[in-house]
Amino acid sequence: MTDCIFCKIINNEIPSVTVYEDDVVKAFLDISQVTPGHTLVVPKKHVPDIFAYDPELAAAVFSRIPKIAKAIKASDPKIQGMNIMNNNGEVAYQSVFHSHIHLLPRYGTDDDFS
Numbered sequence: 001m002t003d004c005i006f007c008k009i010i011n012n013e014i015p016s017v018t019v020y021e022d023d024v025v026k027a028f029l030d031i032s033q034v035t036p037g038h039t040l041v042v043p044k045k046h047v048p049d050i051f052a053y054d055p056e057l058a059a060a061v062f063s064r065i066p067k068i069a070k071a072i073k074a075s076d077p078k079i080q081g082m083n084i085m086n087n088n089g090e091v092a093y094q095s096v097f098h099s100h101i102h103l104l105p106r107y108g109t110d111d112d113f114s
């Protein structure tokens with residue numbers, strides 16, 4: 001999709017800090033990290049939201065989440081847990097309409113959001 005910011009990141013037309021990449025997903029740091037290491041896992045195929053996934057894409061994307069979550073956790077011994085979140089639709093606070101899954105490392109400190 002030509003006018004999609006996440007398609008541009010996937011195509012390296014806009015810079016990002018890559019956390020993980022393969023043929024199905026690209027994971028990169030959120031530009032406005034809620035907690036340090038806040039990562040977005042984005043299917044390379046442009047799908048606007050969860051309602052547009054077929055079962056094969058869902059299996060491919062979601063099967064990668066544990067591996068990426070483990071790698072983020074292993075990167076910093078201070079990470080104690082992680083929220084995994086996916087917003088769908090404006091009413092659910094989705095702001096970028098290329099589906100993505102938020103991985104939010106949690107440190108158990110006062111700096112964490114609640």
Ligand code: 5GP
Pocket residue numbers: 005014016028029030031032033040086087093094095096097
């Ligand atoms: P949503 O609100 O759609 O669930 O989440 C969109 C996320 O994309 C937000 O957390 C926002 O900070 C992030 N974001 C928006 N534009 C960019 C960008 O150009 N680069 C990166 N890395 N993240 C972005």
Ligand code: ZN
Pocket residue numbers: 001004005006007008045046047097098
């Ligand atoms: Zn897109």
